[in-house]
Amino acid sequence: MPPSGPAAIAPAEMSVTSQQVRHIAKLARIAMSDEELARLEPELNNILGWVDQLAEVNTDGVEPLTAVIEQKLRLRDDVVNDGNIRDEVLANAPEAQHGFFAVPKVIE
């Protein structure tokens, strides 16, 4: 196994509190009951505790991977190449009105 150098990251507190689980659910926009949050807390901590083993890998001077297979990112020509398909775009909308996606009122 690769040596873990003294600079290997060992974050002080890599577990989540119930407060944090509630906050993550809010960030993820998933409504959750107190029971669900309570069930998730140990599950998430189990997984996070397990991925914490990456801290023992010495990554000093290692660049984070950005391209899986080396290639130049292409630019396309700056031209309109589709459009006039409003009805197709709206066809799957749970609610569409007057040619728009409709959502609950956001401005009083």
Place this chain on the structure above:
Amino acid sequence: MSEITSKTIAELRAGLRAGEFSAREIAEAYNAAVAASKLLNAYTVETPEDALAAAEAADKARGQADLPSLAGIPLGIKDLFATRGVDTTAGSNILKGFKPPYESTVTANLRKAGAGMLGKLNMDEFAMGSSNETSAYGPVISPWRRKGSNVGLTPGGSSGGSAAAVAAEIAPGVTGTDTGGSIRQPAAFVGISGIKPTYGRCSRWGIVAFASSLDQAGPMAKTVRDCAILLEAMAGFDPKDSTSLDLPVPQWEKNLSSDLRGKRVGIPREYRIDGVPDDINALWDRGIEWLKDAGATPVEISLPHTKYALPTYYIIAPAEASSNLARYDGVRYGLRETGNDGLDGMYSATREAGFGAEVKRRVMIGTYVLSAGFYDAYFTKAQKVRTLIKQDFANAFKQCDVILTPTAPSAAFGIGETTDPLAMYLNDVFAVPASLAGLPAMSVPGGLDANGLPLGLHLIGNELDEQTVLDAGLAIEERAGFTARPEKWW
């Protein structure tokens, strides 16, 4: 028509050209087999008229010299591929009723090659799972059973419906997708072949996104040759996918050769891990002998960061998933739950009702590792380890041409038997490193374990070298003589 459904794609192709049967007969045989397979729960939608329409076109074109490669071959399509006008739900309630107004590039390519569609295949929700148990449609039941038992087994996942369909001969070939083993592990569990090509070979356009830096489409079929035929039709440059490789598609089928003289086969010592059944290690040893018999030279290699691949994957894949799945908000397609708290409440209520437990778990993990204060410690760290994993393979391929390992650390397990998420993740311990490095990798059946269940051998090739992977797969196929099929109970 059981004769027709037991044939390989290469045999169907030849028989059709020789006039032994019509494309209509092929489509009808498969449509009937599909309709009689409800107990397997492999198909989420059946499209017999689609298969018949393609058959009609093929029969009309028969006798033409340039009949396309898949003319008159009906295929099963994983529910992750957008198919125009046909329900595409990624196995999730949140996409219930979604009928794409467009066709994915991969399925469009298959159609261009003359293939028809038998239906959409069940899968783990958003391809997140290794047993097909996270599907909103319920689990696929493997056609295989343990000797003397009628316990329902999983076909693996996430391409579980795809795997079961080929094994049960309710499709001659299928599409799968592989983010961290989702083609290879199910292929191994049901005794068929499946290949994930180099990242970028198959366009991701129109495939419901899970983890975009890992997702790759690939074929699953009875034989290595069939996989080569299908992959040639699926692959190709697509300007609509920014990571699509702008390279010609090699003639993998034409160049297939099981003569491995001069090839070196790497055997990574880090893949000998505790807790793997003896049957699997014994098969691995037989695989080495088979490749030696084909002319290859085995060399011991080291992939030092293997142990860190799975935890790296379980940071990167959920991070990308949490970002990709942000689009399911109840506005543009799929499910909407209004909740009682305005627009934000609608988002949260929709996602609560629409996502299953495993998807929620991964979106939560992904949200956390990308959140302020934790991004560097988790996500950046994982991307650095991913660089090291990729370097491990680059170093290994200086010493060898292809790598041989087992596909999965166990044979198929029973439905409901694995409840701990971490234990489930370990299914992909041998598959995930190649995914992180974007390398082509394939599973081919090697034999049966003591319970009579299939076991797979796993070949990993260098970037863009699908040919050596397929060649070594063919060498194993010819020597393993794997002809076992599940006894029909469905």
